Amino acid sequence: MPDVPTGDRMPDDGLFVAQLNVAQALYELDDPRMASYLSLIEEVNAAADRAAGFVWRLKDGSGKLNVGRSSREIVNLSVWRSLDDLRDFVHGEIHGHALRKRSKWFIRLPSPYSVVWSIPLGRLPTLQEGLKRLAAPQHE
Numbered sequence: 001m002p003d004v005p006t007g008d009r010m011p012d013d014g015l016f017v018a019q020l021n022v023a024q025a026l027y028e029l030d031d032p033r034m035a036s037y038l039s040l041i042e043e044v045n046a047a048a049d050r051a052a053g054f055v056w057r058l059k060d061g062s063g064k065l066n067v068g069r070s071s072r073e074i075v076n077l078s079v080w081r082s083l084d085d086l087r088d089f090v091h092g093e094i095h096g097h098a099l100r101k102r103s104k105w106f107i108r109l110p111s112p113y114s115v116v117w118s119i120p121l122g123r124l125p126t127l128q129e130g131l132k133r134l135a136a137p138q139h140e
Contacts, residue, residue: 014120014121015118015119015120015121016055016079016080016081016118016119016120016121017079017080017081017082017083017085017086017116017117017118017119018077018078018079018080018116018117018118018119018125018130019076019077019078019079019080019086019114019115019116020075020076020077020114020115020125020127020130020131020133020134021075021076021113021114021115022068022073022074022075022109022113022114022131022134023073023074023075023076023102023106023107023109023113024072024073024074024106024107024109025037025072025073025074025105025106025107026072026105026106026107027072027105028071028072029071029072033105034105036101036104036105037098037104037105040098043094044094044095044098045057047089047092047094047095048078048089048095051085051088051089051092052081052085052088052089053080053081053082053084053085053086053088053089054078054080054081054085054089055078055079055080055081056078056079056124057076057077057078057079058075058076058077058078058127075127075130075131077125077127077130079119079124079125083116086116112134113134114134115130115133115134117133
C-alpha cells in the first residue's frame with residue numbers, strides 16, 4: 001500500500017482515479033522485435049513515478065511490467081489523483097512517444113481495451129476488479 005497522499009497529492013473530492021489497460025503483443029516478449037518496446041519500460045515507469053498526480057501502479061516481481069492472462073498480454077493498473085493527471089501523463093512526452101509507436105508492438109484490440117473508474121482514498125484496485133469492469137457492459 002502506498003503512502004496516503006497529502007497536500008497537493010490529495011484529490012479534492014477524496015476519490016482517486018484507477019485505470020486498467022490491456023495490450024496484446026504482436027510477438028512473444030523475448031522476441032527481438034519486442035526489444036525496442038521493452039527498452040522503454042523503465043523510462044516510462046520512472047516518468048510515471050515522477051508524474052504529477054501519480055499514486056500507485058501494479059508491479060510484477062521485476063517492477064517493470066505485468067504480464068496478464070497469456071505470455072503476450074500486458075496489463076497496466078494504476079491509480080492517479082485525477083483524470084487530468086492521468087491524461088497529462090498518457091499524452092506527455094515520454095509515454096506519448098511510446099504510445100505513438102504502439103502499432104509496431106501491439107495488436108489493435110477491439111474496444112474496450114481500457115477502463116477508468118473512481119476509487120475511495122485508502123483502497124487500491126485489484127487486477128480482477130479492473131478486468132471485470134473492462135468486460136462489463138458500458139452502462140453498468
